[in-house]
Amino acid sequence: MGIYINAKCQKCGFSFSDGYKRSALNSKLGLPFIKCPNCNTVSKTGNQIYSLMNSWEKRKYFFIQILQTLINGIAISLILFMLSFFLKFINESTTDKEGYVILIICLIVGFIVSVIISYFYNKITIAKLEKAYKNKDERYFADV
Ligand SMILES: [Zn+2]
Secondary structure, three states: OOEEEOOEOOOOOOEOOOOOEEEOOOOOEOOOEEEOOOOOOEEEOOOEOHHHOOHHHHHHHHHHHHHHHHHHHHHHHHHHHHHHHHOOOOOOOOOHHHHHHHHHHHHHHHHHHHHHHHHHHHHHHHHHHHHHHHOOOOOOOOOO
């Protein structure tokens, strides 16, 4: 999953994304403008900070974050389940029933960890962007 993007300055072609980068689930959360460090041209990014998103953009943002949290939850659960083999919590004497219980515990822990990570990651990202927007951070943002 994922599309490949290469964000470039409209005027001089400077690559903001350092060449091609994988953009898995793009929730469009970001600063709406970017200032080229090469030629100072201000380009639109197509992104928006959270407080200026409309209700549709906010819904889309939440949907993508929930999807991302589920994907991360499954990934963390699988890693925990594989670890339980590696650490011999599951071995030759483990019954099917015990195996299922361990799997369910891995899923619960995996999803809890994923929700906590998502919550703080999004909270910090939103706050950082709001601050950068407010301060008109010259590295990424310029008033037009
Ligand atoms: Zn430029």
